[in-house]
Amino acid sequence: MQNLKLAFLGAGNMSGSIIGGLIATGYAPEQITATRRSEERLQSLKAQYAVNISTDNCATAASHQVLVLGVKPQMMKALCEEIRDTVQIHKPLIISVAAGIRAETLDRWLGGNVAIVRTMPNTPSLLGVGAAGLYANAIASEAEKQFADQMMQAVGISVWVNAEAEMDAVTAVSGSGPAYFFLAMEALQKAGQEAGLSEEVARQLTLQTALGAARMAVESDVDAAELRRRVTSPGGTTEQALNTFNAGGLTELYAKAVAAAAHRGKELAELLDQ
Structure with missing residues (x-):
């Protein structure tokens, strides 16, 4: 090389x-x-x-x-x-x-x-x-x-x-993906502040939690779904939060967002080709 x-x-x-x-x-x-x-x-x-x-x-x-x-x-x-x-x-x-x-x-x-x-x-x-x-x-x-x-x-x-054609999906998942996680961090920090935490405390907890979760997912021998199940006690606080996400259609929203990004990638490719 x-x-x-x-x-x-x-x-x-x-x-x-x-x-x-x-x-x-x-x-x-x-x-x-x-x-x-x-x-x-x-x-x-x-x-x-x-x-x-x-x-x-x-x-x-x-x-x-x-x-x-x-x-x-x-x-x-x-x-x-x-x-x-x-x-x-x-x-x-x-x-x-x-x-x-x-x-x-x-x-x-x-x-x-x-x-x-x-x-x-x-x-x-x-x-x-x-x-x-x-x-x-x-x-x-x-x-x-x-x-x-x-x-x-x-x-x-x-x-x-x-x-x-799969490169449009790559762009939608990993190319644009950091922004999705930044948005999630932004939202979680804001929610923490609304729950009573100071801006700095909410920020530190949010960012370190995101870092820790990512490392666990990368270094674990099980998938993200199993990791989620392991930290979700029946009837506990995490379950209540996840039920709220599911009721709001979070998984479907991610699918729509990635599809929209991939579609825009195809459009831009056609525009650039002209």
């Missing part, structure tokens, strides 16, 4: 997180180049990680075997057109971390017959505890898919989907 020269074109916060994760796992900084319009941000990346920096996307693309496209979705077409001729000559592996842009669309913008891996990381990747879904087109080799997989594992976990 570390024999490949890796370039991050449009190195924003997510690219910076991946760079940090790769270097922490032993990837050589001199094998990595970051490009960006902002010289200030590039200098910050260089100072922090000792990577190479450049403002020339085409020259960088010509000298690297793997290109991570990290610009915002609305800027992706322009970037692809900028590097298209270089990509057609050198045929690097393309890894996109942009939401909503299909592999077929990227392939067309890049001139066709390009190995592409789409990945949908989420914001906890900034802390090294991300969750990413990946999809590869038919041109990507097993070695190229393995590289992309290892790259995303440097900042969390990675899972593969067999059909690109």
Whole structure:
């Protein structure tokens, strides 16, 4: 893996997180180049990680075997057109971390017959505890898919989907998912304050409880449903709270929310493809 020269074109916060994760796992900084319009941000990346920096996307693309496209979705077409001729000559592996842009669309913008891996990381990747879904087109080799997989594992976990349509569900569950949990934390803290706790006490209890529950779920050998049953005594306080959630249709509401997010992902993909 570390024999490949890796370039991050449009190195924003997510690219910076991946760079940090790769270097922490032993990837050589001199094998990595970051490009960006902002010289200030590039200098910050260089100072922090000792990577190479450049403002020339085409020259960088010509000298690297793997290109991570990290610009915002609305800027992706322009970037692809900028590097298209270089990509057609050198045929690097393309890894996109942009939401909503299909592999077929990227392939067309890049001139066709390009190995592409789409990945949908989420914001906890900034802390090294991300969750990413990946999809590869038919041109990507097993070695190229393995590289992309290892790259995303440097900042969390990675899972593969067999059909690109599933990436909309990945976006809806893990890409947007942190916001669902933040909303739950916000609501629980507010409820605690309304029950008589101070803002700071309610905040500390809420956040630590969320952290503890997540760790229990990750580290346990049973599923979340069983963990829930174990902390729910018949006739107790937890049961009363859960009955209230169930009466309000919480499970069905989650299903509707994820379906709405996935549907919007499909809509955005169609808009970006135009």
